Amino acid sequence: GSQKGLMLPPGLAFIALSDKAWARCEAVPASNYYFQLKGEREKIARNQTMFTSAVGLLLGLRESMRLFREFGLDNVLRKQWALTMMARAGVSAMGLELLAPTDFTWGLTAIKMPLGVDGSAVVRHAAKAFGVTLAAGQGHMKDQVVRLGHMGHVDFGDVLAGLAALREAFTACGGYTGCPDPLEQAMAAYTQALASGCPEC
Known part of the structure; x- marks a missing residue:
């Protein structure tokens, strides 16, 4: 749409x-x-x-x-690829599971919540505590998935804020992540992806 x-x-x-x-x-x-x-x-x-x-x-x-x-279209694609790699690296660094480990879109990262963590509660907490809009899953996966969008007029600061809110909300809702530096790993992935370019460019 x-x-x-x-x-x-x-x-x-x-x-x-x-x-x-x-x-x-x-x-x-x-x-x-x-x-x-x-x-x-x-x-x-x-x-x-x-x-x-x-x-x-x-x-x-x-x-x-x-x-x-x-x-420029090449620059748009390069930026979208870098934001995607950033989001995926940050989520993985937190020890969370990506819903689509392969064949993924460049505009959205979907994260599977572990048993005992309600994805809808994570989304509500991120919005209330940090003013960050994440999205829950849809249909039967509503409470099992959290989605982080990174398409359109979004930059690395927005994705960093989304990852930080995700981490804090996930922890507040009963999750655990032992990684001390997911944002640093996310930023490193972004920088590397920008430098190397996207596979479609």
């Missing part, structure tokens, strides 16, 4: 159709008024939209794209 790496509020989505899909849209009569791609395409050709546009989201998107162009 647009609330992720594009740094916007939720609510903006993009649709792309192949020529074959457009031909199908042309051939099938609309079954409702709201989601008519054919009608929307006709309006766009006249510089209009079928419904009131989310102008604020579109203006925000323009600014996000300007920032991406100004910073």
Whole structure:
């Protein structure tokens, strides 16, 4: 969603159709008024939209794209990789288990809570005690996982604050981490990842 790496509020989505899909849209009569791609395409050709546009989201998107162009895509990817390596190193240094040890996303680190530690309680404590927003897991993993986001307009200081709040909240909620320097290890991983670059760059 647009609330992720594009740094916007939720609510903006993009649709792309192949020529074959457009031909199908042309051939099938609309079954409702709201989601008519054919009608929307006709309006766009006249510089209009079928419904009131989310102008604020579109203006925000323009600014996000300007920032991406100004910073450069390679630099954005390098920074995201470094923040990911930082978060993962900090979590691992605390002795916590990564939900995805391999094949992980670059925008979020999901941490499995050990038995006896309620992930939702960790999230609440981090918010109340430190003003840091972490997220609990979803569905059946709601209380078993804590998520630390690091996408969009986030920098190393934000990730350090998230890791520090995670460590303190985890301990306050009954967890134990014996590592004296997870933040230092996280910062070292960030510096190394920035220097070596990301695998996709």
